[in-house]
Amino acid sequence: MxxxxxxxxxxxxxxxxxxxxxxxxxxxVRFSTVVIDAGHGGKDGGSVWNGLVEKKLCLDVAKRVETALRSRGLRTVMTRRTDTFVELEQRARIANRVPSSVFVSIHFNGSRKTIISGGEVYYRSSRGKWLASAISRSLKSKVAGGIRGIFYGNYKVLRETQMPAALVECGYLSNKREALRCTDPVHRQKLADAIVSGLLAVRRKE
Ligand SMILES: [Zn+2]
Structure with missing residues (x-):
């Protein structure tokens, strides 16, 4: 020992x-593939604040995560890669078909309390909590705006996916400063890189 x-x-x-x-x-966690879930899409725009539409930002960051993971030799599966509506159950079904995988869902937040800012990472299972903790640590050290913490979340995509899963709220679009940051592709790349670093930090190679 x-x-x-x-x-x-x-x-x-x-x-x-x-x-x-x-x-x-x-x-x-042992995995070779990351299922990347860009939140919302199509008729479901998600949060809309300060001229920003959540679904677009989710897909942008998801694609950046995909590119970064592939450049590091991992396989990826996207639950959507265009502006289309995909049911939550379908997202879980897509993920559950992928062996040796983890699941990361990407969202942005909004609140009437516009003073609130910062990222949040949600988990439901114990292994999901390891993913969430690692992603949270990485966001804290690499991204402006900081992180509010990790939280238990009984979200459908976390409940119905069978692999370790985390849901990342990348920041509050309702907060003017954070919304402004999110319009910057450099910031969105940092978010994606931090998510990837977190995933790789808990990865045990097969
Ligand atoms: Zn969302």
Whole structure:
């Protein structure tokens, strides 16, 4: 076992495979494919604030995540890649057909309390929480605007997907400063890169 501090030791797990003992980080997930779910689409625009329409930003960031993951040799599946309406159940069905995968849903937020800003990451399962934590840490360190935290969320796409899954709210379009940031493709690229870094941080290669 790890002869380190108890905090670090908690991350280590002795795996005995065919008599061999190997140390692996406990909070890792084995996957080769990421199912990327751009929120909303078609008749469902999502949040509309400060002249921004959520569905467009979701798809933009989702495509950036796709490009970044592929450049790192991972496979990707998109639940939508055009401005089309896809039912939540259908998104889960698409994901559940993909072996060795994790699922990340990309959204932007809105609130009548326009002072609120920052990202939020939601999970439902324990392995989903590992993904959410890693994405949250990455957003916190890499993206202006910060992160409000990770939260349990009983969302349909988290409930009906069978693989580790997280839902990222990339920021509040209702907040003027954050909306302005979201109009900048450089910021959207940073969001995508942070999501990818988070996913890769928990990945255990097959
Ligand atoms: Zn949304």
């Amino acid at each position: 790890c002869h380190l501090s108890s905090r670090i030791a908690a991350w280590c797990l002795a795996l005995i495979v065919g008599g061999e003992t190997a140390l692996v980080a406990a909070e890792t």
